[in-house]
Amino acid sequence: MVVLLLQAAPLLLLIGLLASGRAGPVAACLLALALAVPAALVSLPSGAHGALFLAEETLRGAFLAAQPIGVVAGGLLFHAAVAPNAAAPGAAAPSARRVFAATLLAGNFLESVTGFAVGAVFALSALRGMGIGGPVAGAMALLSLSLVPWGGLGPGTALGAALIGLPAQRIAQVAAWPNAAWLLALGPVLWRLCAAARIEVTPREKAAQLGLLGAMAAILLASNHVLPFEVAGILAAGLPLLWTLWRLDPPRGAAAWRRALSAMAPYLALTAALLGARALPAAPALKPWEDLPGFPITHVAVVLWLVSGALLLARPHPAREALEALRRAARPALAMLLYVVLARLLAGSGAAAALAQAAAEALGPLAPYAVPPLGLLSGVVTGSNVGSNAALMPVQAGLGQAAGMPDWLAPGLHNFAGAAGAGMSFGVTALICGLLADGTRPAQLWRLLAPSLLAVVAIGWACVWLLT
Numbered sequence: 001m002v003v004l005l006l007q008a009a010p011l012l013l014l015i016g017l018l019a020s021g022r023a024g025p026v027a028a029c030l031l032a033l034a035l036a037v038p039a040a041l042v043s044l045p046s047g048a049h050g051a052l053f054l055a056e057e058t059l060r061g062a063f064l065a066a067q068p069i070g071v072v073a074g075g076l077l078f079h080a081a082v083a084p085n086a087a088a089p090g091a092a093a094p095s096a097r098r099v100f101a102a103t104l105l106a107g108n109f110l111e112s113v114t115g116f117a118v119g120a121v122f123a124l125s126a127l128r129g130m131g132i133g134g135p136v137a138g139a140m141a142l143l144s145l146s147l148v149p150w151g152g153l154g155p156g157t158a159l160g161a162a163l164i165g166l167p168a169q170r171i172a173q174v175a176a177w178p179n180a181a182w183l184l185a186l187g188p189v190l191w192r193l194c195a196a197a198r199i200e201v202t203p204r205e206k207a208a209q210l211g212l213l214g215a216m217a218a219i220l221l222a223s224n225h226v227l228p229f230e231v232a233g234i235l236a237a238g239l240p241l242l243w244t245l246w247r248l249d250p251p252r253g254a255a256a257w258r259r260a261l262s263a264m265a266p267y268l269a270l271t272a273a274l275l276g277a278r279a280l281p282a283a284p285a286l287k288p289w290e291d292l293p294g295f296p297i298t299h300v301a302v303v304l305w306l307v308s309g310a311l312l313l314a315r316p317h318p319a320r321e322a323l324e325a326l327r328r329a330a331r332p333a334l335a336m337l338l339y340v341v342l343a344r345l346l347a348g349s350g351a352a353a354a355l356a357q358a359a360a361e362a363l364g365p366l367a368p369y370a371v372p373p374l375g376l377l378s379g380v381v382t383g384s385n386v387g388s389n390a391a392l393m394p395v396q397a398g399l400g401q402a403a404g405m406p407d408w409l410a411p412g413l414h415n416f417a418g419a420a421g422a423g424m425s426f427g428v429t430a431l432i433c434g435l436l437a438d439g440t441r442p443a444q445l446w447r448l449l450a451p452s453l454l455a456v457v458a459i460g461w462a463c464v465w466l467l468t
Contacts, residue, residue: 107144115152379421
């Protein structure tokens with residue numbers, strides 16, 4: 001029992017500090033790492049050299065962390081390069097279709113390209129341009145974070161898969177099914193928020209929005225099965241967005257078409273580059289450890305940096321804007337590094353497996369049903385898909401195996417639920433409340449989004465019931 005408490009202490013401390021607001025991600029993770037060292041040492045098999053283990057797992061964690069860090073930094077560079085083209089729809093009278101387009105379509109599209117809650121910031125700006133404010137606007141904006149497993153081209157999904165030794169494409173395919181169902185459930189959530197904002201949603205408009213959400217869900221599922229998972233979110237949100245924007249405000253005249261094509265060009269170029277890179281077979285890769293995924297020259301981070309660099313060269317002050325974007329990436333990068341090293345220490349030592357086994361034995365036949373709520377909680381607390389997967393993916397995968405679930409099910413469900421929680425996390429809701437600057441509190445946003453949170457757990461439980 002003492003050993004089990006010691007093994008659980010790093011995660012309990014991490015969650016407690018983040019949930020209480022007493023420490024930010026960096027400080028909380030540093031303190032959790034301090035407890036992870038003795039937890040890892042008591043979990044090692046007899047005869048293992050503790051100092052060598054700690055040194056090697058730290059290096060392995062740093063190598064794994066370099067990949068999502070590169071993607072996040074590249075996403076911020078891309079955002080800096082296209083900022084004028086990503087302007088929110090101009091001030092217009094609020095309507096159900098415009099709210100839908102700004103949140104579930106445009107917000108999700110931008111989040112899929114850049115990550116870092118940029119989609120929610122964009123959506124909030126668009127909503128305020130329509131005269132919508134307060135908690136309702138904040139809750140609407142958070143609906144733009146409903147494709148987080150593919151946000152920023154999916155670094156969290158890739159990292160979670162690497163930590164447990166499964167293909168990222170497979171994890172994304174599994175997560176796509178509950179995420180597709182969740183998208184359909186978000187239609188009624190948005191209509192309820194529209195009613196609170198006194199925006200009428202007619203039965204015909206509801207049918208049209210459900211049709212677009214169904215198209216998003218279908219594109220998401222198909223893209224994850226036939227294309228690189230990194231572009232699935234871009235396509236799932238982008239294609240319905242193009243149709244909706246064309247219907248709302250079709251370009252009239254050659255000049256309008258040129259402006260529309262100019263705004264679309266960076267995103268089309270990035271998508272084409274990503275697909276082209278993934279089509280290259282057996283690209284050279286840095287692979288210092290055989291049991292860890294390599295870092296190929298065609299990695300999404302490399303593509304993002306190259307495309308962003310080319311776009312930045314056309315800006316008036318490319319070096320200054322690039323440095324500013326990289327400065328913004330510094331603190332998240334440090335947090336990611338610490339999260340991943342923490343995950344490697346617990347997983348590599350066997351502590352995560354021991355915790356999973358103990359949880360499975362304690363919960364008995366209910367163990368599989370713990371995966372979705374635990375995933376949701378980890379996302380709400382850590383505030384990102386990277387953090388959620390780094391903190392609990394090894395434990396959740398071990399819990400699934402100990403409970404007799406298929407090896408892909410628990411990781412896929414955790415990736416979905418953790419990502420959903422990240423979009424409504426302490427950190428993200430605080431960001432939105434800060435941007436609103438009108439006294440709105442996170443608790444008000446959570447109350448408005450309670451049906452969405454409950455839907456995540458219910459869909460996760462349905463998947464467990466159907467697939468185990």
